Amino acid sequence: MLEDAYARKFYYLRLSITDVCNFSCNYCLPDGYHAQHDESFLNLSEIKTVTSAFARLGTNKIRITGGEPSLRKDLPDIIAHCAQTPGIKKVAMTTNGFRMEKDIERWLDAGLNAINVSVDSLFSEQFNQITGTQSFKKVMAGIDKAVDLGFTNLKLNSVLMRQGQQANLKRFLEWIKDRPVEVRFIELMEMAENKDYFDKHHSSGSSLKDQLLAMGWQQQIVSKNAGPAQVFGHRDYKGKIGLIMPYSKDFCASCNRLRISARGHLHLCLFSDAGIDLRQYLQLDDGGLALSEQLIMHIQGKKVSHFLHQHDSGATQNLASIGG
Structure with missing residues (x-):
């Protein structure tokens, strides 16, 4: 079992492809994507080594991330391999939903059993302004298709913003009244590239939590391989609300996840240094044994907490660079 010096166990791998x-x-890539490396992304063989090594060490959940993972043509093959890895019980993916209406059935057939879609607003004009696209109808059509297929392990991720917070909350609550979908509000996090934006728009999730509790929402127990969200349910709603609050007290005490970047770097924390280059171990024909040894060794260097409260986001330039 992967366990760090603070007795935290790691059941959950976020794998960027x-x-x-x-x-x-x-809040992430306001100027769009610009390649910063010549090195190629992990191929399927390397991904197999990663998943085998982590599964051998007790990881049972993999979340496929990006960038935008659906831009890879071999995504169904990657999903299928993760799902077929002995010991992996859950394969999830975070997507912007752009290709969801077209491809969701292929993803589900390959073995995907949980999807998070980034939807920062249910107001179309605001959504398009935030994303720099005209994709609101396309994304929502994909979400509607998932619901129509009876897919219930569906979540919407929404970055919490100071402006328009109450209007967005009201709209999301109306939307999940009759839909079995969890909406997760995520506190805006300060990155190297968004300091001014953070200062202008950051809003604490604690006030939203107090508001939900006052409205009769009740906090629920989550599984040991769940993400960092505090989840709330209400008897009058089919859907749920999740809050991810990295600035809250003891947020890191329950950390159960590690990250592998699309170029084979191990990130012990979203807000750590540039990552540990393990790619040479991904290319060995040893079933991931050498990689397993490296993981066991390096995890002892994981720090007790991030340093966001000190305005230190490590080497993380933006969320797309590691996979959020």
Whole structure:
């Protein structure tokens, strides 16, 4: 079992397969994607080594991330391999939803069993402004198709913004009244490239939590391989609300996830240094044994917490570079 010096166990791998994104969200890639490396992304063989090594060490959940993972043509093959890896019980993916209406059935057939779609607003004009696209109808059509297919392990990710927060909350609550979908509000996080934007738009999730509790929402117990969200349910709603609050007290105490970047770097924290280059171990024909040894060794260097409260986001330039 992967366990760090603070007795935290790691059941959850966030695996980035590309840092390319076709959206230009104003809190992440306001100028759009620009390649910063010549090195290629992990191929399927390397991904097999990663998943085998992590599964051998007790990881049972993999989330495929990007950039935008659906931009890879071999995404169904990657999903299928993750799903077929002994020990992996859950394969999830975070997507902007651009290709969801067209491809969701292929993803599900390959073995995907959880999807998070980034939807920062249910107001079409605001959504298009945030993403730098005209994709609102296309994304929502994909979400509607998932619901129509009876797919219930569906979540919407929405970055919490100071402006328009109450209007967005009202719209999301109306939307999940009769839909079995969880909406996750994520506190805006300060990155190297978005400091001015962060200062202008950051809003704490604690006030939203207090508001939900006052409205009769109740916090629920989550599984040990779940993400960092506090999840709330209400007897009058089919859907749920999640809050991800990285600035809250003891947020890192329950950390259960590690990250591998699209170029084979191990990131012990979203806000750590440039990552540990493990790609040479991904190319060995040893079933991931050498990689496993490296993971066991390096995890002892994981720090007790991030340093966001000190305005230190490490080497993370934007979320697309690691996979959020």
